[in-house]
Amino acid sequence: MKLPVYAKVDLTTGRWERFEISQEYFKKYIGGKCLAARLLLDLTEPGLGPLDERAVIIVNTGPLNGTGAPSSSRFNLSFKNVLTGGIASSNCGGQFGVMLKRAGFDGLIITGRAAEPSVLEALDGEIRIRPAPELWGLDAEKTQERFPEWYGKLVIGPAGENGLLYASAISGERVAGRCGSGAVLGSKKLKALVAYGSKRPEIYDREAFDRFILKWIRFIKRHPMTGQSLPRYGSAGLVNKANATNALPTKNFQRGHFDEADAVSGETLTETRLIRNSGCVSCPIRCERRVPVDGRELKGPEYETLGFFGPNIEAADMDTVLRMNWLCDIYGVDTISFASSLAFAMELKERGMADFGLEFGRTDKLEDILLKVVNREGIYSDIADGTKRMAAKYGGEDFAINSKGLELASYEPRRSVGMGLGYAVANRGGCHLNGGYLALLESVGVLSMDALTPKGKAQFTAFMQDALEAVSSAGCCLFSAQTFVPGVFFKLGPNSPVTKLVGKVMPHMGPMVALLLNITPAIAFNSLLLLPHAEALRRATGLRMFTGQFLDLGERSYNLERLYNLREGLTAKDDSLPKRLTRDLQDPSDSRTRVPLEKMLPVYYNVRGWDAAGRPTRRKLRRLGMEEASK
Amino acid sequence: MAHRILENCIGCGACARACPVHAIEGAAKARHEINVRRCIDCGVCGMSCPVGAVQDASGKACARVPLKERKAPVIDVELCSACQICVTFCAAKALAISEPRFRGDVEAHCVLARPDKCVGCGVCEAECPLHAIRMEARG
Structure with a gap:
């Protein structure tokens, strides 16, 4: 049995060491978020702030990552949740996890804080930390362009650098969106992590494994959900379904139905914008939407993003959603927490409790406001802190739609x-x-x-x-x-x-x-x-x-x-x-x-x-x- | 084990450009070097070298093989799930996922879109979890 090998990296000293997972831990906790939770309990002292220098962020994989198993490119980030103070695990389908494993590491345990903006390179069984001040300030797309195309990359955008509490981390066009992983990496001055190697993950019984994978992928392809519905409409297909059951959050969760929702539905997206469907590497489901944004073919929005930049702010402008989705991704902003904070700000305005220049139904200022929030300009810095902290300052706890500090997803729980x-x-x-x-x-x-x-x-x-x-x-x-x-x-x-x-x-x-x-x-x-x-x-x-x-x-x-x-x-x-x-x-x-x-x-x-x-x-x-x- | 580049290397870079795992580096006109941690012994460097400067893992000199005489992938489109593993690991960018036939088409599979780019490394065949790719002589 091959046990997982992690690298324990201290950004303050620039040193790293191999960290082997014991057989007992492997058997009990396997990998991914489960093993990461155990390691966080072991390796961090209680009460440490999420952005503290000694805080730990774990970037790790599970045993199936990169093996050829269906939909197995998802890697995990676990850390102290910037919004809630509890645990955070955030999952991402980019190529970083697959390449990290090929570089010879099943996970990274990162602590400390670099003296200047840095890059962590995991290449062929070795780790190197090198300063890269020239990358600071670049968006996620431009940052990734600075590395060889074949590397697996995980980077932050300006939002992570500026400590938005819900800043995300980005790998390719995939996002570890929730809980503020970007803010943690930003606090560590770690602008990018890159990985590359050529070693295929070891499989205990490759022949038997491959035989099973064949059956499994056929099963996925034949299943009406994973073989038809998800490839056809993506997660976006849920907009009309949720709307039909009054479960589509509308106007900051005041209602569960929006008459114009079809304009931002998965059906409309497929019929009017979809260039092709695609997927994370290794995935036969292929739920990704490729859509035109500014004349380029880019990743389309998921259900939550459609719901939050649509009905939940009482709007239904597909092009706005597509563009905001892309901008949030390259700036490194979680679309759910950000757009939910916008809806909360809109309701504060409606009730005369605060005025951020945001109103329900208006989408013309969203881009401008996103930039102000990313740069933490003036009062917009409050939006960068999420609904719980906004409510503590302006009031409105009863309609600040979060639990423990993390904004809810786009399902109206009253239905x-x-x-x-x-x-x-x-x-x-x-x-x-x-x-x-x-x-x-x-x-x-x-x-x-x-x-x-x-x-x-x-x-x-x-x-x-x-x-x-x-x-x-x-x-x-x-x-x-x-x-x-x-x-x-x-x-x-x-x-x-x-x-x-x-x-x-x-x-x-x-x-x-x-x-x-x-x-x-x-x-x-x-x-x-x-x-x-x-x-x-x-x-x-x-x-x-x-x-x-x-x-x-x-x-x-x-x-x-x-x-x-x-x-x-x-x-x-x-x-x-x-x-x-x-x-x-x-x-x-x-x-x-x-x-x-x-x-x-x-x-x-x-x-x-x-x-x-x-x-x-x-x-x-x-x-x-x-x-x-x-x- | 790994392949090795000998002293008669002329630094033309043909091997580095062809290497499917980006394991070869070297300045122009200088002897190139293979990163042994990365080399997968596919032999493409040897097949690409114009001066026979590459040795395989057993120490045997590699012979040059023109592109046309190298094997290329044949894809079983019925079996293929369009998971993109082969496309991702094809450093030569010879493979692609088929174009949709109409808006909303969910049928897709891998295609050898640019056969002239294929270096015949066989990485796609080795990586395909469904064994839907076979390397065969070019027709």
């Missing part, structure tokens, strides 16, 4: 209450993916589990969170898990009696799902229909890895991140949502159109094996084999 629970408990803050993405089962997918009942939501959330954590830790894209919803439902359609019946039954399946999570040792088999990643991991690493162990991996990851948050001072009180979502009814005539967090949270803690204060119990940690992690 997807399980998603609401997920946003509230997610370790990294208001994130749909870390939150278990129940919106897929409640409001934007083919199945329609009653979106307004709290019943069964806690159990499904825990299950989905564990599954998604494990997929990320393995090194694959979460979209590769979308085959989990059986293709037959897509063929029958959302309105067929069978699909509807399953939707009706699902809320009652909570106890079954909870039971499943407690009998994981008994799930000693793998199936394409469940989580194929487990079988790929088994064949790639030689580890005993079945669906049950795979779910355990996810649960370990989730609990480690929770332990990190608790250590850094977050408590059950932070598992919350703004009152607009928990108190105010989206539809005044329907008392169920709010997030009944108070009903779901205790059940969730119980399902998780946490105490009433949301702390993992000793028993739970013992079961996961990581009792010592809480010390």
Whole structure:
């Protein structure tokens, strides 16, 4: 069994050393965000600020990264969340991870602060830090152009340099968007990381692995979601779906429906702008949209970006969205947190609480304001700090749409209450993916589990969170898990009696799902229909890895991140949502159109094996084999 | 092991331009050097060298092979998933993903778009997870 090799780099001294992951850690934590959470707990002292010189940022891969497994170019960044003070993990599909592995490193553990803007080069098994003041100030695109085209690159834009709390890191045209990874790298004066090497990742049983990959990719290609819907419309295809179920955040989450939303829908994007679809390297799904921006063919927007630069600011101008998407990427700005902060600023103006020159429905000043925010000019510096800090200064906590400080994604939780629970408990803050993405089962997918009942939501959330954590830790894209919803439902359609019946039954399946999570040792088999990643991991690493162990991996990851948050001072009180979502009814005539967090949270803690204060119990940690992690 | 460039190298750079893993460096008209950590022993440097200055890993001198006589990839388009791994690792930029036939076309596969650029290194064949690429003699 080949154990992962990391490089531990101190930017202050410019020194680095090889850091081998022990067999015990590899078996328990595998890689990606799970292993990174464990390393952050081990290697950082409690209470350190996210931008402190001694703060650690881990850039790492999972065992499946770069192996040829489908959608396996996703690498991970874990660090102390700049917006929440808890943990952050941010996932990116650029080529940096694949090339890092070929350079001979499974991950980088970076601490310290360089004296001047620097570049970290990971080339052929060696690390070099070199000053590169000439790159400071360049946007992400121009920065990357300064390196050989074949390198894997991870860079920050001016937003990271200027410490926007939600600055992103960029690899190619892919973005590690959320939680402020760009601000952390900027605080370390690390403008760019580049990697290159030619060593193919070792596979335990290459022949058996390749045989399985063939079956898996065929399965993905034949599945209606990953073989048709995602390639055809990308994630953008969710705009019209969410709008139809009143789950499309509109006007800073005041409503869930926008009459003009179709103008910024995936269908419109495909019909009027799409040049071609494309994808991250190794991905057969190919959900990327290639679109024209300023006469060039560039990456198109994801669903969240369409929603936030569209309906959530009460606008529906596709060209504005395309352009803002590109500008945010090259400046290194998270589109979700930035655009959500804009919507909050617009509502502050509407209520006469603050005036940033922003109004709902107006898009003409957005570019100008983006630049001011990136440069932290005057009052615009407040927008660079996100909604939680803006609300602390100007008021409006009830409608500052964040959880723990991280802005929510583009799913209105009052029409997807399980998603609401997920946003509230997610370790990294208001994130749909870390939150278990129940919106897929409640409001934007083919199945329609009653979106307004709290019943069964806690159990499904825990299950989905564990599954998604494990997929990320393995090194694959979460979209590769979308085959989990059986293709037959897509063929029958959302309105067929069978699909509807399953939707009706699902809320009652909570106890079954909870039971499943407690009998994981008994799930000693793998199936394409469940989580194929487990079988790929088994064949790639030689580890005993079945669906049950795979779910355990996810649960370990989730609990480690929770332990990190608790250590850094977050408590059950932070598992919350703004009152607009928990108190105010989206539809005044329907008392169920709010997030009944108070009903779901205790059940969730119980399902998780946490105490009433949301702390993992000793028993739970013992079961996961990581009792010592809480010390 | 790795390939090696001998003293009779004339520094023309043909090997460096052809190397699929960018393992060869050297100033113009000076002896070039192969980065042994990076070399994958594909032999393209030897096939490209006009003066026979390249030795393979076993110490045997490599013979020059004109492009036309080198193998080139044949792609099984039924098997190909358009995952772009081969395109990414094709340093010669000979491979590409097929153009959409209409707006919104989701069918795609890899194509040998610029056969004249292909150096015959076989990296695409080795990297393809589906074994959808075979290196064959050029027709």
